[in-house]
Amino acid sequence: MRTFNIDDFWFIIDATQWTILLSLIAFIGGGAVGLLVALGRVSKRRWLRIGTKVYIEFFRGTPLLLQLFLVFFGLPILGVEVDIWYAASIALIINSSAFLAEIWRGCIQAVPQGQAEAASALGLTYKQEMMDVILPQAFKISIPPTVGYLVQIIKATSLTAIIGFIELTRAGQITNNTTFQPLIIFSLVAAIYFILCWPLSLYATRLENKFNRA
Numbered sequence: 001m002r003t004f005n006i007d008d009f010w011f012i013i014d015a016t017q018w019t020i021l022l023s024l025i026a027f028i029g030g031g032a033v034g035l036l037v038a039l040g041r042v043s044k045r046r047w048l049r050i051g052t053k054v055y056i057e058f059f060r061g062t063p064l065l066l067q068l069f070l071v072f073f074g075l076p077i078l079g080v081e082v083d084i085w086y087a088a089s090i091a092l093i094i095n096s097s098a099f100l101a102e103i104w105r106g107c108i109q110a111v112p113q114g115q116a117e118a119a120s121a122l123g124l125t126y127k128q129e130m131m132d133v134i135l136p137q138a139f140k141i142s143i144p145p146t147v148g149y150l151v152q153i154i155k156a157t158s159l160t161a162i163i164g165f166i167e168l169t170r171a172g173q174i175t176n177n178t179t180f181q182p183l184i185i186f187s188l189v190a191a192i193y194f195i196l197c198w199p200l201s202l203y204a205t206r207l208e209n210k211f212n213r214a
Helices: 006-041 046-061 064-077 084-110 113-121 126-163 168-179 182-213
Strands: none
Touching (some): 006 046, 006 084, 006 126, 006 182, 064 084, 064 126, 126 182, 168 182
């Protein structure tokens, strides 16, 4: 056993960059998939609405930890080898896409029905109606909850420690296993999460208040 030192501090700080990078991968990848799923949820095709609803309900209704296990341990059984980076990214992208899809589905449907009726009256196709009329308005509505959900993604990356991904939480565990000073180490880890998440939470609240006044 040894005492916590400056090298341990920088090891934890260095691991923070992987938490941030994994969060960005999950947010960008989940956003791309989530937008397609959200569009499927409001599609005029019944089979597409049902399929995307099943997708959303399954990945929102099962724990992220289980999804990590399914990707990391399940895919190799099927003959698909994945390393820790790919497993963590895939699981977080899938999980995030389901939540973002539901957020954006609600924002799309929050646009007044009269907007769609006016677009139809002007002779716009469904694609033009969505791209030029509905989605730009839904985008403004979606900014506060989307920023707020980014906070949840950052915190969710801590679960990847269970499959050995060395992000902020895992770095804290490794350091604690060699120094046995959990109060110092996990207080530092908690402080870093707070520094990452608190500004985003404030920004999301500020945006929500701004749009509510508008």
